[in-house]
Every structure is written in C-alpha cells, then in structure tokens.
Amino acid sequence: MSLDKGLSFTQEITVEENNTAIAHGSGKLPVFATPAMVAFMENTAVKCIENNLDKALDTVGIQIDTKHIKATKVGKKVTCTAKLTEVDGKKLTFEIEAADEDGPIGSSLHKRYVIDPIKFMERA
Numbered sequence: 001m002s003l004d005k006g007l008s009f010t011q012e013i014t015v016e017e018n019n020t021a022i023a024h025g026s027g028k029l030p031v032f033a034t035p036a037m038v039a040f041m042e043n044t045a046v047k048c049i050e051n052n053l054d055k056a057l058d059t060v061g062i063q064i065d066t067k068h069i070k071a072t073k074v075g076k077k078v079t080c081t082a083k084l085t086e087v088d089g090k091k092l093t094f095e096i097e098a099a100d101e102d103g104p105i106g107s108s109l110h111k112r113y114v115i116d117p118i119k120f121m122e123r124a
C-alpha cells in the first residue's frame with residue numbers, strides 16, 4: 001500500500017433539497033450548491049487515498065481551485081472522480097471532475113497534506 005500517482009476513485013450522489021444553493025445559503029435557486037459540490041469533491045479525494053494511507057496518518061485539505069460550469073436540478077445524479085496526479089513529499093495533488101446525467105458540471109485542482117493527527121490537533 002502506497003500513495004502512488006494514478007490512484008483514482010469515483011462516487012455518486014443525488015441532488016436533494018438539503019444540498020441545494022437555497023439550503024446552503026449560497027444562492028436562492030433549487031439547484032446543486034457550489035459548496036455542496038466542493039465538499040463532495042473533497043470527500044472523493046479523501047476516499048481515493050484512504051486505503052493506501054498509513055493508518056496512523058491522515059490528510060487535510062490545503063487548497064481547492066474549482067470551476068462550477070453547469071447547474072444541476074433536484075433529482076439528478078452527480079458523479080465525481082478524483083485522481084491522484086502528483087505526490088511531492090507530503091503534498092498530494094488531485095484532479096477532480098464532476099458530471100451530472102447530461103455532462104460535465106465542474107472540475108477542481110485540489111491539494112492535500114499528509115499529517116500526524118495527534119500533532120496536528122495539538123497545534124490547531
């Protein structure tokens with residue numbers, strides 16, 4: 001088990017009332033919220049590496065650059081794929097794509113940092 005470039009993970013959710021822009025306060029329309037998409041993308045990156053990370057370690061998000069290019073209505077499915085594209089010491093880079101049933105809806109470049117959770121919480 002090691003953190004090798006090329007690791008990939010895909011998962012799916014359905015847009016519901018609780019992940020709309022209205023519910024998140026990020027807009028007034030009943031469509032998939034940008035912060036909900038970002039959280040789903042970050043969660044997909046976490047799951048992409050969880051089986052390959054030393055059990056005593058964890059990762060924290062340090063950067064996410066996101067484009068949200070198309071709205072998705074309640075009831076539609078959103079699929080997200082995260083790929084580990086670079087491993088630079090403790091710094092991990094992911095390319096993440098999200099799509100609904102009609103095509104791409106967003107993308108992110110995301111960086112995570114490998115940490116010791118005990119030391120991290122002492123410093124937080």
Ligand SMILES: CC(C)(COP(=O)(O)OP(=O)(O)OC[C@H]1O[C@@H](n2cnc3c(N)ncnc32)[C@H](O)[C@@H]1OP(=O)(O)O)[C@@H](O)C(=O)NCCC(=O)NCCS
Nearest residue numbers: 059060061062063064088089090091111112113114115120
């Ligand atoms: C991750 C963290 C512990 C790293 O801090 P550190 O151990 O003091 O290490 P450094 O500040 O030397 O940073 C290490 C590297 O990460 C980079 N980095 C740290 N934070 C960054 C950020 N927000 N964006 C981009 N790069 C960042 C630094 O530039 C450095 O890169 P280098 O090795 O190429 O010089 C600290 O940035 C942090 O706590 N961030 C908040 C993370 C968080 O709470 N996320 C939400 C919970 S998941």
